[in-house]
Amino acid sequence: MIGSLLIANRGEIACRIIRTARRLGVRTVAVYSDADAGALHVAAADVAVRIGPAPASESYLAGDRIIAAAQESGAEAIHPGYGFLSENAEFAQAVLDAGLVWIGPKPAAIAAMGLKDAAKRLMQEAGVPVTPGYLGEDQDPTVLAGQAELVGYPLLIKAVAGGGGKGMRLVERPSDFPEALAACQREAQAAFGNPRVLLEKCIIAPRHIEVQVFGDSHGNIVHLFERDCSLQRRHQKVIEEAPAPGMDAATRVAVCAAAVRAARTVNYEGAGTVEFIADAAQGLSADRIWFMEMNTRLQVEHPVTEAVTGQDLVEWQLRVASGEPLPLRQDEIPLAGWAMEARLYAEDPARGFLPAAGRLDVLRFGMAPGGRIDTGVRPGDEIALQYDPMIAKIVAQGATRGQALERLRAMVEGTAVWPVRTNAGFLARVLAHPRFAEGVADTGLIEREGASLTRPEGPSPQALAEAAARLVRRSCAPGFRLNAGPQAQGRFLLDGAPVQVALSGAGTDHPADAALATEKGQAWLLQGWRRDGQHGPAESSGAILAPMPGKVISLEVRPGQTVTRGQKLLTLEAMKMEHALRAPFDGTVAELRVAPGAQVQVEDLLVRIEQGGD
Structure with a gap:
């Protein structure tokens, strides 16, 4: 077993890897940027090494700094987690060239599955069914538009090097294709350094089914059954579960066998996930499930597979990387x-x-x-x-x-x-x-x-009353009497807006959140009534403020231009995603504070719209 491990990641996945490593007696090394100096994963590791300033490009994506940190700290191996450099074949090779153990598949397997179009062609050759679409090299917009007509609408444009919903657009009409293509290419270039895209037929009533696979250096490859990740927002997963609902035994055997065949095609080692799209309009069936892509790393949703199989997938990763065979044969892996x-x-x-x-x-x-x-x-x-x-x-x-x-x-x-x-x-x-x-x-x-x-949704009267009672007892806020009867009403501010609350005297002291009303995952701030005359939300001024730090990548209007409610004003790039800002009402562009390429901060004024106009 590997004796010491550097985790080239941050946040919850770094903490999760550290937990298993500690249980196995493996020394752990955390890396951190300046923004993460006091982070939980830094405190949890045995050793922590600073690798650079806050931007990921200068820290968690700086492969040379991570390798240097491993050598400096005496780590034998590097675990990339997911995201950042986890599917970077060049980084994996650099780790091996430095004499370190890479916790993941061989660089050749990462490269083979790294581009969606190349991976689909490989799967076609291996007899794995793939989604209909265009995988060609020619990226001329006119050619792509023509191929889109052949594929048929609706269709998906996908960055070939993409993931996490970045560089992906659903296009329902030919007239929307040029703008969607340009946006995908820009996002793909920004997020992955590669603007190339593929086209894929959009499946009606699609479900996202994926299979956890594992290989070792002794030629063994198994699956740990399937997960359903169909609940998504903008192609990013929201809820995942295992096993997949509605999956019968015959379909499970067929899909899992296809996943193992896909992994065997690239001599896969370590943890990987083979992702499929299913046309579930008439339920799940093996003849309506197609290969989409393979993720050559541990997935965010791996805990659900661990729960139904009783296995620790990070432990499996460490054992396989140490040269051990897989812990279980296929017929020994439970599903419960x-x-x-x-x-x-x-x-x-x-x-x-x-x-x-x-x-x-x-x-x-x-x-x-x-x-x-x-x-x-x-x-x-x-x-x-x-x-x-x-x-x-x-x-x-x-x-x-x-x-x-x-x-x-x-x-x-x-x-x-x-x-x-x-x-x-x-x-x-x-x-x-x-x-x-x-x-x-x-x-x-x-x-x-x-x-x-x-x-x-707003809080229920009961949740408001309980929060008000806590606030009353702790702060004696004005607007009520402590000896008020059960039907008394108190005046408060709920997230800055005035509200009347029935005071019942119920509730329990929670000093840490005495002013919070919490219910069904929501939280609202309840405060005593202010007497400054400014209790309610202000009328919209037409000021379009930056919702987050970012870069203006396109401007759609000019000063004096008449706009309609919902019309796109500009596009802001932030967190490697594009966000369109739109007019809140019909009016005229009274003020324009930015130009394409401008860097903006939270709540910077970008555009101001005046109501009315010609």
Whole structure:
């Protein structure tokens, strides 16, 4: 077994790897940027090495600095986690060339599966069914538009080097193709340094099925059954579960066998995931499931597979990288019960899921029997905009799907975070949706339901009363009497807006969050009534402010131009994604403060629209 391990990552995955390494007696080395000097993964490791300033390009993506840190700290091996350099064949080769052990597949396997178009051609040759589309080398926009007509609409444009929903667009009409193509290519270049794309037929009622595979250096390859990751937002996974609902034994055998065949084609070693898209309009069937891509690393959702098989996949990775054979043969791998995972992010669903940042003054997770929380932050830690805004993975398991779902809902609804906005309330509403409860949700469910899932509900009278009672006892806020009767009303501010609350005297002291009303994953700040006359939200001024730090990559309007409500004004690139900012009402562009290429900060004034106009 490897004696010492450097984790070339941060956050929850770094902490998760450290837990297994410690159990196995493996010394751990963390790396950190200036933004992460006080992070949980730094405190959890045996040794920590600074690798650079906050930008990932100068720290977590700086392969030479990571290798130097491994050599400096005496680490024998490097585990890349996921994201950052985990699927970079050049970095994997550099690790090996430095005399270190790479915890992952061979560089040749990473390269073979690294580009979606090349991987699909390889799978076609191996007899693995692939989604219809265009995989050609010619990237001329006219050629791509012509091929799109042949593939047929609706279709997906995908970055060949992509992942995580970046560089991907659904196109429903030929007239939308040029703009979508240009946006995909820009995102792909920014995120992966490669603007090339492929075209893929969009499947009606699609479900996302993936199979966990594992190989060793002795020629053994097995699968650890499938996961369903169909609940997605903009092609990014939201809820994952194992096994896949509605998967019969014959279909499971066929899909898992195809995944093993795909892995064997590239002599795969270590952990990997073969992803398929299924046309589930008439249920899951082996003849309506096609290969999409292979991820040559550990997946974010690996805990659900660990839960239903009883295996520690990080331990498997370390043992395989140490030269040991796989811990179990295929017929020895169990499949029992059900597990689900929800990704808790610092983001605001009501504002288009824009990433949020700030200090986690309150961080409390709901729990249930068999529950698991994978996180890389603690109360008081900061969520920075430089990195992925994941706060935690909330995992529940049960004997049945219904029990796992009930437990996950309880964990999500019992989660409280403040003042950073999160998607916990959104997750609770998704988990309560009838289509998901029935196990028939497809990848388009969240987009179709829209506001019903993203619009935050207000707190119940009971939650408000309990929060008000706590605030009354602690602060004696004005606007009420402590000896008021059970029907008395108190005046408060709820997230800055005036509200009347029935005062019952109920509630329990919780000094850390005495002013919070928390319910179903949502949190609201309850304050005593101010007497400055400024109690309600201001009228919209037409000021378009930057929702986050970023770069203006396109400007669609000019001063004096008449615009209509919803019209695109400009495009902001932030977190390697493009965000369109639109007019809040009909009017005229009264002020334009930015130009293409401008770097902006949070709440910088970009454009101001005046109501009315010619």
